[in-house]
Amino acid sequence: MTDLIIILTLTALGYFAGSWAEKRHYHSIREREKQLLHLPAITMKDVPYPDEAVRSIHLVEGSAVISIDYFKRLLARLRNIFGGTVVSYESLLDRARCEALLRMKEMAPEAAIIVNVRIETSAIGKYSSKRNIGCIEALAYGTAIELKQQ
Amino acid sequence: MNFTPRLPSRNHNVTKISPLRELAVLLGGLLAVIVIVYLLLGLGADLLVSHLSPASEQKLASVLSSRFTDKTKPTSREKWLQGLVDTMEKNGCVDLPYPVTVHVADSTLVNAVALPGGQIMVFSGLLRIVRSENEMAFILGHELGHFKHRDHLRGLGRGLVFAFISTLLGSSDGSIARLAAKTVQVTESGFSREQEAAADAFGLQILNCVYGHVGGATDFFNHMPEKLDPGHIGHYFASHPENRKRIQALVRLERENNYRRGPLIPFTLSETEKFLK
Numbered sequence: 001m002t003d004l005i006i007i008l009t010l011t012a013l014g015y016f017a018g019s020w021a022e023k024r025h026y027h028s029i030r031e032r033e034k035q036l037l038h039l040p041a042i043t044m045k046d047v048p049y050p051d052e053a054v055r056s057i058h059l060v061e062g063s064a065v066i067s068i069d070y071f072k073r074l075l076a077r078l079r080n081i082f083g084g085t086v087v088s089y090e091s092l093l094d095r096a097r098c099e100a101l102l103r104m105k106e107m108a109p110e111a112a113i114i115v116n117v118r119i120e121t122s123a124i125g126k127y128s129s130k131r132n133i134g135c136i137e138a139l140a141y142g143t144a145i146e147l148k149q150q
Numbered sequence: 151m152n153f154t155p156r157l158p159s160r161n162h163n164v165t166k167i168s169p170l171r172e173l174a175v176l177l178g179g180l181l182a183v184i185v186i187v188y189l190l191l192g193l194g195a196d197l198l199v200s201h202l203s204p205a206s207e208q209k210l211a212s213v214l215s216s217r218f219t220d221k222t223k224p225t226s227r228e229k230w231l232q233g234l235v236d237t238m239e240k241n242g243c244v245d246l247p248y249p250v251t252v253h254v255a256d257s258t259l260v261n262a263v264a265l266p267g268g269q270i271m272v273f274s275g276l277l278r279i280v281r282s283e284n285e286m287a288f289i290l291g292h293e294l295g296h297f298k299h300r301d302h303l304r305g306l307g308r309g310l311v312f313a314f315i316s317t318l319l320g321s322s323d324g325s326i327a328r329l330a331a332k333t334v335q336v337t338e339s340g341f342s343r344e345q346e347a348a349a350d351a352f353g354l355q356i357l358n359c360v361y362g363h364v365g366g367a368t369d370f371f372n373h374m375p376e377k378l379d380p381g382h383i384g385h386y387f388a389s390h391p392e393n394r395k396r397i398q399a400l401v402r403l404e405r406e407n408n409y410r411r412g413p414l415i416p417f418t419l420s421e422t423e424k425f426l427k
Contacts, residue, residue, distance in 0.1 A: 078176035
């Protein structure tokens with residue numbers, strides 16, 4: 001009975017705290033995306049500028065680790081039984097990717113463009129405990145190009 | 151080539167669905183599946199039970215209730231209870247394919263249970279409440295009724311099915327298994343009520359066969375103090391309205407069969423034996 005109360009409390013906490021955190025995070029993501037809209041991050045390898053216009057080229061990267069909550073985990077476990085789209089993890093991964101991209105852009109405030117952008121994802125602490133409460137990391141990296149003043 | 155900076159109109163990577171709705175759909179589906187599987191397996195267990203031979207029942211019982219049987223000497227309480235059962239068998243009131251053994255377990259529980267292999271477990275809390283031999287005989291008769299109708303095995307089959315389901319779910323998530331347990335409990339209690347009623351009728355019949363009257367049959371229900379109500383696990387005292395229904399059913403049976411009530415035989419077990427232990 002005590003176990004059940006603990007689990008229900010954690011699930012409820014996961015739902016309320018998780019939803020609140022997610023809402024706040026998305027709000028912050030949208031705001032920062034607007035601010036950084038002037039800086040394109042593209043997957044092309046070619047630099048669309050002549051060599052003499054380029055002042056510097058350097059690697060930029062951003063990573064974000066987002067943890068799962070009990071409620072999302074419960075939903076995912078239930079999905080494991082029936083199969084289908086694991087909706088509860090979608091926002092988790094999306095937030096991690098968006099955050100990683102934003103942090104990457106924030107690392108290059110002077111850049112004109114970031115090319116060859118790649119995103120990688122990995123699970124952290126997946127096997128660290130029996131409970132299997134993990135988090136995911138998204139890592140975004142690319143090549144930032146700064147141009148000479150014209 | 152022109153680069154036009156703009157944000158996407160909506161987030162394509164996240165499905166717009168309320169997580170609570172998702173939970174309701176998944177949980178509802180899971181519970182429905184569990185209930186269906188449980189009912190089907192329960193039905194299967196019921197069918198199997200009717201084909202289980204007394205020999206295989208004994209084999210099954212030796213695994214399950216070995217801790218009750220390895221006791222060497224029966225206590226005087228056990229001897230007295232055993233004597234009651236033996237009298238019933240000697241008088242031809244019960245016809246079971248195997249001998250019935252009565253055990254007493256020291257516990258505050260006011261209950262008695264029929265275990266596989268002809269074992270009746272009487273909890274000592276019950277002995278403190280009982281006031282006459284007739285009353286005790288009715289309770290034993292009730293348990294014998296469970297043996298006669300093979301309810302004890304049916305419960306066993308369902309128990310195994312339930313254990314199977316909870317293990318299956320337990321490996322994935324503990325909280326889901328607990329939820330399933332609750333669901334199963336609800337479906338289960340509806341089932342055992344009919345069995346209890348049938349066992350009651352059998353107990354009444356035995357009481358009449360042994361003593362020539364059915365005095366004391368409903369006494370036990372009245373003697374049970376309210377504070378000792380063992381709750382949903384209670385065999386004889388499920389809940390107040392339930393209990394009243396059972397008394398009514400017994401009285402109706404008594405009238406239908408023209409059973410009469412006679413003098414009761416007071417509890418013969420010595421008071422020291424009864425209360426010291």
